[in-house]
Amino acid sequence: MFRTYAIDLWGFGDTAKVPNRYSLDKQVDLLDGFLKEIGIAKTALVGHGLGAIVVMMYAAQNPDWVDRLMAIGFPVENDWSKARPEALTPTGLASWLLNGSPAHETARGEAVKADLRAIQFSLEQLKDLDILDLSRSVRAACLWVYGQNDPTIDLDLAKNSTIMPEHVHQIIFDGSGHFPMLDEPSKFNRLMADFLALSSGESPQNLQLKEEWKRRIR
Numbered sequence: 001m002f003r004t005y006a007i008d009l010w011g012f013g014d015t016a017k018v019p020n021r022y023s024l025d026k027q028v029d030l031l032d033g034f035l036k037e038i039g040i041a042k043t044a045l046v047g048h049g050l051g052a053i054v055v056m057m058y059a060a061q062n063p064d065w066v067d068r069l070m071a072i073g074f075p076v077e078n079d080w081s082k083a084r085p086e087a088l089t090p091t092g093l094a095s096w097l098l099n100g101s102p103a104h105e106t107a108r109g110e111a112v113k114a115d116l117r118a119i120q121f122s123l124e125q126l127k128d129l130d131i132l133d134l135s136r137s138v139r140a141a142c143l144w145v146y147g148q149n150d151p152t153i154d155l156d157l158a159k160n161s162t163i164m165p166e167h168v169h170q171i172i173f174d175g176s177g178h179f180p181m182l183d184e185p186s187k188f189n190r191l192m193a194d195f196l197a198l199s200s201g202e203s204p205q206n207l208q209l210k211e212e213w214k215r216r217i218r
Contacts, residue, residue: 002196007034009051011118013110022121024129027054028061035065044196045069049152049178050122053131060137067200069138070192072145073178075131076158090114096151097178104182135165142168143195143204147176147183169204 008014010021010030021030031054035043044067047055052071059066094111098104135142142165146153155172164170171191176183181192194207 005034005038007031009054009118011115011121012050013113017115017118019115019117019121022115022118024054024057024122024125028057031055031058032062041065042067042200044198046072046192047074048072048181053126053129053134056134056138056142059140060134063139066138066140068141068143068195068198068202068204070143070145070195070204072180073147073150073153074135074144075126075153077131077154089116090119093119099177101182103185104179107179107182135168138165138167140167141201141203141205143207144168144170145180145188145191146170146172147178147180148172148174149177152178167203169207171207 007030009027011017011019020026027050042065045055045059046069047053049072052074055066055069056071056074059069090112093114094108098108098111144158146155146158148155158164158170159172173180173184173187181188191207195204198204198207
């Protein structure tokens, strides 16, 4: 049994829309303050998209507090110039990354709550961030999870073993886009449960998309 907390970053979801809190450092401070307030001294972190970058930054700055982390859709490059310009708005971003399936409707409702300024400022800050250097500075064992059809990720680059840090294990969901937890929920939930069940300090290297999971969700 696990206790899970979901945090909205500043400018997203139901948080206050205050532009002076939109920097990556302020997002890391938000996570740090939350963990200290509830008294968690050692944790497994899970982040998606921008959240994946925030948890990686937090882990790099607080190595003794992070046991392991899962980064979903963690970008290996910070060039969003290939994205359609209309995608860089809350509604456009939701249309670009989500489909019309019922499983995506809740996420669509949450996505459009985002402050456009938070999206724009985050992307501007990413231009100055050395993402691969960040990933190498994290001591905790990492699991990177991708959807095969995620339009925000260059999978050829992500699968390049010459640039991937040794402590990183990678799993790709063949039938997913940017939201594998919505596109293949049974398979994702089993992976998440196995990830959380790892013993403290145990590497996610042995985790894999097992064949029996596929049989269970057919």
